[in-house]
Amino acid sequence: DAKTTQPNSMESNEEEPVHLPCNHSTISGTDYIHWYRQLPSQGPEYVIHGLTSNVNNRMASLAIAEDRKSSTLILHRATLRDAAVYYCILSYQSGGSNYKLTFGKGTLLTVNP
Amino acid sequence: SQTIHQWPATLVQPVGSPLSLECTVEGTSNPNLYWYRQAAGRGLQLLFYSVGIGQISSEVPQNLSASRPQDRQFILSSKKLLLSDSGFYLCAWSTPQGPGTEAFFGQGTRLTVV
Numbered sequence: 001d002a003k004t005t006q007p008n009s010m011e012s013n014e015e016e017p018v019h020l021p022c023n024h025s026t027i028s029g030t031d032y033i034h035w036y037r038q039l040p041s042q043g044p045e046y047v048i049h050g051l052t053s054n055v056n057n058r059m060a061s062l063a064i065a066e067d068r069k070s071s072t073l074i075l076h077r078a079t080l081r082d083a084a085v086y087y088c089i090l091s092y093q094s095g096g097s098n099y100k101l102t103f104g105k106g107t108l109l110t111v112n113p
Numbered sequence: 114s115q116t117i118h119q120w121p122a123t124l125v126q127p128v129g130s131p132l133s134l135e136c137t138v139e140g141t142s143n144p145n146l147y148w149y150r151q152a153a154g155r156g157l158q159l160l161f162y163s164v165g166i167g168q169i170s171s172e173v174p175q176n177l178s179a180s181r182p183q184d185r186q187f188i189l190s191s192k193k194l195l196l197s198d199s200g201f202y203l204c205a206w207s208t209p210q211g212p213g214t215e216a217f218f219g220q221g222t223r224l225t226v227v
Contacts, residue, residue, distance in 0.1 A: 032212045043203050043218030044157070051213065087156070091212035101205075101216055103149075103157035 004088045009108040012078045020073040020107055022088030027068050032091040034101065035062065035073045037084040044087065044103075047073065083111045115140035119204045119219030126226055132177075132191040134222050136204030139185065144206040146187040147216070148179055151201040163187060164209060199226045 005023040012018040024033065032051050036044040048055055048062045050071075055062040061074040075082055087106040119136045126132060138144050145164055149157040159172045161179035169179050176195050180188045187204055201223050207216040 030212070034215070036216075041201075041221070041223070043205070043221050046215040046217070049213070049215060100159060100162065101147075102159060105156045 003102075004090060004104050006086075006088050006104065006107045008105070009110065011110045011112065012075075013112050014080060015077050018075040018078045018082070018109065018111075020075075020086050020088075020109065021070065022072070023070045024088070024090055025069045027090055028092065030092065033062065033064060033068075033071050034089045034091050035060070036087045036089065036101075036103075037082075038087065038106070039084045047086070049091070078109075078111045080111050080113060083109055085109070115206075115217065117204060117206055117217055117219045119222060121222060122220065123223045124225070126194050126224065128196055128226055129193050132189070132194050132198070132224070134189040134202055134204075134224075136187045136189075136219055137185055138187075138206045141185070141206070141208065143184060143209060145209050146181060147205040147207075148187065148189050149203040149205065149218075151203065151221075153200070157203065161189070194226045196226050199224055 032049050034049040035047040037047050038044040048057055048060050050062045050064055063072045085106040085108050087103050089101050089103055091101055116139045147162045148160040150160050151157045161169055161171055163169050163181045166181055166184055177191050201221050203221045204219040205216045208214050
């Protein structure tokens, strides 16, 4: 399985931008890069995903390196509600119509008021 | 709109007792369905996935089994629970359109085996 590497934890201040890094040096050409986040005692929530180009949505931006071996999730203005564990995941086809999301340990983001 | 329901929210069961967790999805058809488990302080581990009724794939050998009796119903079961089965169990669904689509998770069941 293609794996990702993320820092165990990061800290940010409210209202400031946050850049969460992810390394995926063994990514294949068909793997999508997904980001999810999980608040305590809740199920993960989709944040953003991309394949090759940078992506923006209402929650965040995803910057993908040209060689696709790393990516960065950007929260433009962190709020206290953004404090969560952020997972960077490679999504790949696993036979037929199925694809799998294999989670690592993620990055615990702490946002200081 | 699509919704996913998972119950119960919390469960305390004695060792050796059976288990049945249910997950249903509304507002979509032929979804891919997934069961994950999260042990305390750890990441999510994929347990089972299903691409259709009666089609179950197991990711890791364990004391659990899964079934999909209806298109939008996914059940996680055990005949005899072990202490190591304790954890946070999450059901998820996605459209069968490949890895470029997002997955949606339920709110989870916190299982404590005592």
